[in-house]
Amino acid sequence: MHDLYREIILDHAQNGRNWGLLEPNNFDHEEHNPLCGDRLRLTLRIDDDGIIQEVGWDGNGCAISQASASMLGERLIGMPLQNALKIDKQEILDEIGIPLTINRVKCALLSLKVLVVGGLGKREWERIEDDED
Amino acid sequence: MITHPTYIYDIAAIREDFPILHQYHHDAVPLIYLDSAASSQKPYQVIEAIQHYYQTYNANVHRGIHKLSEEATQAYEGVRKKVRNFINAGSRREIIFTRGTTEGTNLVAQTWGRNFLKPGDVILSTVMEHHANIVPWQLLSEQIGVKVMYIPILPNGTLDLAAYERILRENPVKLVTVAHVSNVLGTINPVADMAVKAHDAGALILVDAAQSAPHLPLDVQAIDADFLVFSSHKMVGPTGIGVLYGKRDILEKMPPWMGGGDMIATVTLEGSTWNDLPYKFEAGTPSIAEAIGFGAAIDYLSAIGMDKIHAQEQQMTAYLLERLSEVPGVTVFGPEADKKSAVAAFVVEGAHAHDVAQLLDAEGIAVRAGHHCAMPLHTELGVSATSRASFYLYNTYDEVDVLIEALYTVQRTLR
CATH class of the missing domain: 3.40.640.10 (Type I PLP-dependent aspartate aminotransferase-like (Major domain))
Incomplete structure (x- = not known):
């Protein structure tokens, strides 16, 4: 089988962890990948100490974008939101664990984009995406 | 003998990169392209x-x-x-x-x-x-x-x-x-x-x-x-x-x-x-x-370096304006060389810009004639049209010299 579709990615893509929107929630943001139409929405329940207690995803897209959301969601539970917003994009790519071309990198990073744009705004995400000062 | 300033970069190597510069105009005379302000020529690397x-x-x-x-x-x-x-x-x-x-x-x-x-x-x-x-x-x-x-x-x-x-x-x-x-x-x-x-x-x-x-x-x-x-x-x-x-x-x-x-x-x-x-x-x-x-x-x-390209053009502008000033009946518009890019819009006394450009073309020299998409400026200058010789990184002092000689030819023809 092609590396791109190694077992762990297919597993996360087909059986997405923490799928289904949380209601009520205190974080709710949706982003699109205009290149291919992928859509991801993230809801979180964050406690008074700023710790992410529950994660709920919704959306549709390619195996890479959906698997990346599932994997990121698992990491987020129990993490302070402030730390989650500082997750390095390279960590996401490393977790996917396969070389990605530039159009696919956008798929892999859509989940982090939802989190960062929702938490810090679009400009901050563009700074991270571009590796610009 | 007129002395040319030294080139800041290897002009021969630059010219080698531009295939169009090595052709003959009207199958007779070497092309001298002085219309880069309208559109520049392209090197092999781009093509x-x-x-x-x-x-x-x-x-x-x-x-x-x-x-x-x-x-x-x-x-x-x-x-x-x-x-x-x-x-x-x-x-x-x-x-x-x-x-x-x-x-x-x-x-x-x-x-x-x-x-x-x-x-x-x-x-x-x-x-x-x-x-x-x-x-x-x-x-x-x-x-x-x-x-x-x-x-x-x-x-x-x-x-x-x-x-x-x-x-x-x-x-x-x-x-x-x-x-x-x-x-x-x-x-x-x-x-x-x-x-x-x-x-x-x-x-x-x-x-x-x-x-x-x-x-x-x-x-x-x-x-x-x-x-x-x-x-x-x-x-x-x-x-x-x-x-x-x-x-x-x-x-x-x-x-x-x-x-x-x-x-x-x-x-x-x-x-x-x-x-x-x-x-x-x-x-x-x-x-x-x-x-x-x-x-x-x-x-x-x-x-090449934009600073070098600019420095070479400043030398070219100074040389061009100096040589043009020697030709009686030629008026160049615009400021002195140090405030100006390597472009000279000029009129030849008693000759329309289109006739000047046509005769220069016969000598292998491509210049533009008209109002250069700047009609209000030409109205301000009090002329309906000018001829414009514009230079770029591949132009030589020799080409300026050919232009000057050709302007004398134009004057003799139209007299």
Whole structure:
């Protein structure tokens, strides 16, 4: 089988962890990948100490974008939101664990984009995406 | 014997790169190309980059998952980063690809202008502008009732900066729009100083860099330009591609101009949302091959060094003006050599510019004749047309000498 579709990615893509929107929630943001139409929405329940207690995803897209959301969601539970917003994009790519071309990198990073744009705004995400000062 | 200044770079090697320069004009005389202000010639490196794209990785960008599309996307977006470095923009997202300078100016007029200006607001252009920096504002004036005013010029062909400050003080100027370098007079305008004054008056500044980007180092942050526009084809790149630089905060507030593919985030039958910068302003399949050729052009110029290209042109300008001044009956418009780019618009006493250009062409010399898309300036100068010899990095002092001899021939023929 092609590396791109190694077992762990297919597993996360087909059986997405923490799928289904949380209601009520205190974080709710949706982003699109205009290149291919992928859509991801993230809801979180964050406690008074700023710790992410529950994660709920919704959306549709390619195996890479959906698997990346599932994997990121698992990491987020129990993490302070402030730390989650500082997750390095390279960590996401490393977790996917396969070389990605530039159009696919956008798929892999859509989940982090939802989190960062929702938490810090679009400009901050563009700074991270571009590796610009 | 006339002594030539020393070349700052290896002129013979540069000329070798441009295949068109080695042909014979009318199958008889060597081509002397003195019309680079209209469009420059292209080196092998640019021609081959375009051919390489079409032969080995031709595909649409931003869409495909397949390898060719990835390669094309990588190359296309790589050029955006090259442009960013070339003009020292703060971000690649401030680089919008257009068809050229004209499209960039029209985009600003129709999005920023149409949405943020109101009747009575003033757009301040100058008398020395190319039509591409006058007509878009006149169209906007007809559409929304803004007023277009013009900074006058002094007899030496420079802008009347005292009048500029007066107009800023006395009128609700919202945008100053000015050529960095005049395509007729060659005047290098003090755009950084003008930007300070525009900003103090609460106006933005658009710099038309069509004639400066090819010839001198550009730094949009040092100029503090709000918008800056230029074209690839005047700087050894292909036609059909150019750049609109805009400050990010301003571009983000501007609505899109053209709608279509690549510029959207989502589309439903009820409405759409817009893609992020810079794609919001790049509807439709872009000029991919042209962008890749443009990237090769930037690499070519950068390898020589824009500072060296500028320094060589300053020497060329001084030599050209000195030689032209020897010819009786020839009048050159514009300021002295140190305030001017390597372009000479001139009239020959008793001869129409078209006749001059036709006779020069017979000698192998390509110059432009007419009003050079600057009719208001020619009216101001009191002439209907001029002949224009414009120089670039591949031109030689010998070519100036041939031009001078040919002007004597023109005078003898028309006498």
